[in-house]
Amino acid sequence: MEFKTIIEPFRIKTVEPIRQTSRAEREHAIRVAHYNPFQLRAEDVLIDLLTDSGTGAMSIYQWAGMMRGDESYAGARSFFAFEQTVHEITGFKHVIPTHQGRAAEHILSQAMVNDGVIVPNNTHFDTTRANIEARRGVALNLPIAEGHQPATLHPFKGNMDLAALERTLREKRGQIPMVMCTVTNNSEGGQPVSMANVRGVSELCKQFGVPFIIDACRFAENAMFIKMREPGYEDQTPMQIAQEMFRLADGCTMSAKKDGMANIGGFLAVNDDALAERCRNSLILTEGFPTYGGLAGYDLEAIAVGLREALSEDYLRYRIRTVEYLSERMTAAGIPTVRPAGGHALYLDAKSWLSHIPQSEYPGWALSVALYTVGGIRACEIGSVMFGKQPDGTEKFSELELVRLAFPRRVYTQSHMDYVCEVLIYLHTVKDKIRGVKIVQQPSALRHFTAKFAPVAESVLSD
Numbered sequence: 001m002e003f004k005t006i007i008e009p010f011r012i013k014t015v016e017p018i019r020q021t022s023r024a025e026r027e028h029a030i031r032v033a034h035y036n037p038f039q040l041r042a043e044d045v046l047i048d049l050l051t052d053s054g055t056g057a058m059s060i061y062q063w064a065g066m067m068r069g070d071e072s073y074a075g076a077r078s079f080f081a082f083e084q085t086v087h088e089i090t091g092f093k094h095v096i097p098t099h100q101g102r103a104a105e106h107i108l109s110q111a112m113v114n115d116g117v118i119v120p121n122n123t124h125f126d127t128t129r130a131n132i133e134a135r136r137g138v139a140l141n142l143p144i145a146e147g148h149q150p151a152t153l154h155p156f157k158g159n160m161d162l163a164a165l166e167r168t169l170r171e172k173r174g175q176i177p178m179v180m181c182t183v184t185n186n187s188e189g190g191q192p193v194s195m196a197n198v199r200g201v202s203e204l205c206k207q208f209g210v211p212f213i214i215d216a217c218r219f220a221e222n223a224m225f226i227k228m229r230e231p232g233y234e235d236q237t238p239m240q241i242a243q244e245m246f247r248l249a250d251g252c253t254m255s256a257k258k259d260g261m262a263n264i265g266g267f268l269a270v271n272d273d274a275l276a277e278r279c280r281n282s283l284i285l286t287e288g289f290p291t292y293g294g295l296a297g298y299d300l301e302a303i304a305v306g307l308r309e310a311l312s313e314d315y316l317r318y319r320i321r322t323v324e325y326l327s328e329r330m331t332a333a334g335i336p337t338v339r340p341a342g343g344h345a346l347y348l349d350a351k352s353w354l355s356h357i358p359q360s361e362y363p364g365w366a367l368s369v370a371l372y373t374v375g376g377i378r379a380c381e382i383g384s385v386m387f388g389k390q391p392d393g394t395e396k397f398s399e400l401e402l403v404r405l406a407f408p409r410r411v412y413t414q415s416h417m418d419y420v421c422e423v424l425i426y427l428h429t430v431k432d433k434i435r436g437v438k439i440v441q442q443p444s445a446l447r448h449f450t451a452k453f454a455p456v457a458e459s460v461l462s463d
């Protein structure tokens with residue numbers, strides 16, 4: 001008899017208490033934080049869904065690995081354990097540790113990107129875009145059309161538009177130093193990319209002689225989606241699927257804070273000897289010696305173990321099911337979300353949910369403030385506050401106003417998720433009473449982290 005209930009595939013050995021707060025305490029805390037959830041103290045948050053990056057719980061094997069950490073400056077045993085694991089999964093010849101994903105992107109951009117070149121991707125993550133633009137390159141997004149349509153169902157909504165990529169490679173010949181593909185596609189709702197699509201990108205890159213680099217942060221979640229949704233992969237393990245995917249590319253950047261199951265770390269891995277040498281030279285300048293790259297020996301051990309744990313089928317089935325469960329409950333309650341559910345997060349569609357709030361009053365931001373005020377849940381707006389301010393200072397509203405509920409790995413249980421559902425369903429009953437916000441002070445760039453806000457009415461929620 002096979003039972004249907006998908007359980008958390010772990011038992012809890014160490015716990016971190018979380019603190020219940022009263023509505024009055026939360027109203028005070030968010031006011032003091034100038035209505036910016038990034039400015040809250042984490043202790044005032046009950047369920048923290050701000051990000052899945054570096055917020056996961058480590059296993060007993062990772063902690064045991066940390067005790068094995070070899071802190072030698074050069075040639076540490078821990079580096080070789082790390083290198084061997086990355087090599088086994090990705091097959092890439094050169095493995096270069098970094099302190100997190102953006103450091104790998106920075107080093108790669110320094111080696112590959114110059115004035116005016118174009119780097120296509122399905123959708124660039126903000127730090128990838130920023131690193132390319134810092135080298136005066138153009139970060140070009142080529143997602144399939146369905147990627148922009150929250151309610152349209154598609155099994156691989158993170159795919160790249162292959163026809164658009166081919167056109168770009170043909171028309172901009174000589175101006176493209178590399179093509180990237182982000183798995184899963186974080187900026188488009190954590191949606192997966194199919195193996196067929198990765199293969200298509202790989203073939204085009206070979207045809208035009210351009211290196212192909214995978215942004216691999218959530219490679220294990222992507223592999224599981226391929227197993228679950230792409231014909232021909234049902235009987236393969238996530239490890240085999242990941243290995244096949246990496247074989248199609250020339251290198252990858254990685255934030256080990258996601259599918260490395262670690263609290264810090266990352267790497268760059270490539271096949272090209274000359275490129276690896278350029279990258280290692282720049283690594284020494286910015287991160288450290290090539291066998292530690294800004295990490296402690298114990299971090300390298302935690303990542304070496306974590307990368308394998310992330311590929312466990314039981315774990316991946318539970319992880320994907322958690323997000324899907326929340327998504328199904330939202331759909332049943334009539335709350336609009338990006339569908340199907342992504343791998344690491346559920347994205348609420350605030351623009352259609354709170355259609356009474358104009359974009360000039362930032363519906364996604366208002367929703368994130370209401371979520372905290374009512375239930376102590378912290379989420380992240382991905383909309384006009386994050387993307388609306390243009391380099392020339394003007395405001396251009398974002399196409400989508402989303403609120404991302406990102407799931408830390410192995411941290412919350414089903415009852416935490418049931419609580420999140422209860423809060424959201426309550427908000428649905430009072431949604432017309434949620435009011436917008438205005439910005440009262442903002443920095444010149446990346447304003448969402450530090451901007452100060454105020455409600456346009458007396459309060460964001462008068463329920």
Ligand SMILES: Cc1ncc(COP(=O)(O)O)c(C=O)c1O
Nearest residue numbers: 053100101102125127186217255
């Ligand atoms: C797709 C993607 N690429 C790159 C990064 C950057 O990684 P890090 O935060 O470790 O610098 C992230 C982090 O959220 C990401 O989601």
